[in-house]
Amino acid sequence: MLTTGRCRFCGRDETPGQHRAPGPICAACVEAGLAIVRDGEARTSAGDTTLLRLLPDAEATCDHCGRHERLTFLGFRRPLARVSCPELESVICEPCLDAAGDLINKTVRES
Ligand SMILES: [Zn+2]
Numbered sequence: 001m002l003t004t005g006r007c008r009f010c011g012r013d014e015t016p017g018q019h020r021a022p023g024p025i026c027a028a029c030v031e032a033g034l035a036i037v038r039d040g041e042a043r044t045s046a047g048d049t050t051l052l053r054l055l056p057d058a059e060a061t062c063d064h065c066g067r068h069e070r071l072t073f074l075g076f077r078r079p080l081a082r083v084s085c086p087e088l089e090s091v092i093c094e095p096c097l098d099a100a101g102d103l104i105n106k107t108v109r110e111s
């Protein structure tokens, strides 16, 4: 299910033909978010907001799954990589970014 509305990370309104995942987060922000998780470099979104990676000990939870850490199978708590937009006060974790990316890819392929 894709959600419509303003992207919570760049603040841009939806334009026809644009796909976005629940959050809502647009494809451009999913892509930027995944790159930020990989290299830790802050980026400016297509809507001129700042996207940055949170420090591992930050307690901000993901807007989507409500988590900020995960349990490994040995029972250790590992912080989740999270990307935040400070201007819009939104946070998304790496697994949710991955899921959003998969969803957008799938929808693009099916349409
Ligand atoms: Zn966006």
Ligand SMILES: [Zn+2]
Binding pocket: 062, 063, 064, 065, 066, 067, 092, 093, 094, 095, 096
């Ligand atoms: Zn999440």
